[in-house]
Amino acid sequence: MEFEYQEEFIRNSRGVQLFTCRWLPFHSPKALVFLCHGYGMECSEFMKGCGTRLANYGYAVFGIDYEGHGRSLGARCYIKKFDNIVNDCDHFFKSICSQEEYREKRRFLYGESMGGAVALLIHKKGPTFWHGAVLVAPMCKISEKVKPHPMVITILTKVEDIIPKWKIVPAKDVIDSAFKDPVKREEIRHNKFIYQDKPRLKTALEMLRTSMSLEDSLSEVIIFCPVLIPFFFSCYCFHGIFYI
Numbered sequence: 001m002e003f004e005y006q007e008e009f010i011r012n013s014r015g016v017q018l019f020t021c022r023w024l025p026f027h028s029p030k031a032l033v034f035l036c037h038g039y040g041m042e043c044s045e046f047m048k049g050c051g052t053r054l055a056n057y058g059y060a061v062f063g064i065d066y067e068g069h070g071r072s073l074g075a076r077c078y079i080k081k082f083d084n085i086v087n088d089c090d091h092f093f094k095s096i097c098s099q100e101e102y103r104e105k106r107r108f109l110y111g112e113s114m115g116g117a118v119a120l121l122i123h124k125k126g127p128t129f130w131h132g133a134v135l136v137a138p139m140c141k142i143s144e145k146v147k148p149h150p151m152v153i154t155i156l157t158k159v160e161d162i163i164p165k166w167k168i169v170p171a172k173d174v175i176d177s178a179f180k181d182p183v184k185r186e187e188i189r190h191n192k193f194i195y196q197d198k199p200r201l202k203t204a205l206e207m208l209r210t211s212m213s214l215e216d217s218l219s220e221v222i223i224f225c226p227v228l229i230p231f232f233f234s235c236y237c238f239h240g241i242f243y244i
Contacts, residue, residue, distance in 0.1 A: 002026060003055035007044065012067065012088045019044070019071035020064045020092060023055035031106040031131070034093045035063035036115030036122070039139075039207065040077050040195035042070025046188070050110065060102070064092050066118075070193045077195040078165050079203040082210045086121045093122070094129075109133040116140065117210055124217075139207065140214040148208070156205060164202035 003025045009017050021044045033054050035047050043051070043063030051061040066085045068074035079085065097107055107130050111119030116138020123130050148156075175196065179185050188194055199207075 003052070005051075010092065012084075012091070014067075014084070016067050017073045018064060018067060018088065018092075020062070021051075022063070023051040023061040025055050025058050025060060027058070028101075029060035029105060030058040031060075031108060032097065032102055033059050033061045033108050033110055034089070034096075035061060036089060036109065036111035036118040037063070037065070037069070038113030038115050039199075040069065041112075041115075042191070042193040044071065044193070045191055046194065047112075060105070062093065062096055064089055065193075069195065075165060075200075077197070077203060078200050079206045080164070082117075082121075082206045086118055086125070089118055090122050090125055097129075106131040110136075111138060112136040114139045114207065117214055120214060121210075139211055140218060142208065142211045142215070153205075153208070156201060160202050160205050165200050167198040167200055 003023050005021070005023055007019070007021045010020055012018055019042075035043055035050065037043050037047055041047070042065045044065075047063055051063065054061045065072040066079075067088065068076055068078045093107075093109075096102060097105075109119040109122060109130060110133065111117070113136070116135040117140055119133050119135060120138065120140065123133060175185050175188050179188065189196065
């Protein structure tokens with residue numbers, strides 16, 4: 001092992017305790033990579049493979065569990081405002097980048113699923129700050145096959161502030177839908193930090209609105225990732241897309 005793993009708890013602007021972790025190579029890192037995990041997921045275990053591989057190749061990797069996710073505090077998987085997640089990540093990531101030993105290092109975002117949307121929105125807040133991003137199956141478009149009827153959205157929107165945390169949104173088994181490998185499925189099901197219940201009303205609507213907003217503005221996205229793309233093509237296997 002050619003890296004050190006560290007954990008730390010921080011507090012966001014709302015006073016909620018958030019879990020963070022990092023994989024740091026023993027030598028000066030080639031660049032910094034910031035992880036944005038998917039809906040219901042967490043960084044320390046689920047994204048450990050990504051963190052360790054990148055660290056072994058000389059990159060310093062940083063992750064944060066969103067409020068209500070993983071080992072962070074807050075109502076489980078309740079997203080009151082999607083912007084809260086984006087702002088928490090943006091603040092933490094930039095606090096790392098501002099440290100003296102990292103100020104001159106190149107900075108990259110890595111997002112999976114909903115984390116892809118988080119990464120895109122972080123980049124949108126400061127497009128010249130980031131040197132690139134890798135997005136794996138990013139949540140930036142809702143399939144017409146599963147998109148709720150406009151009337152249903154209207155009705156749910158009228159009650160979202162009355163019953164925001166209710167788990168009333170019907171959903172298929174997300175794990176079965178997202179992962180083909182039965183071994184991986186069982187690994188996730190036994191991870192106590194991963195949310196496996198039905199989506200909450202407010203959470204589902206926030207994700208829907210975010211996806212629709214990103215879909216409308218994707219033409220504006222220009223992200224370059226010249227350093228990390230060769231690495232992922234050569235030694236990391238997954239199904240996803242790169243934004244370059």
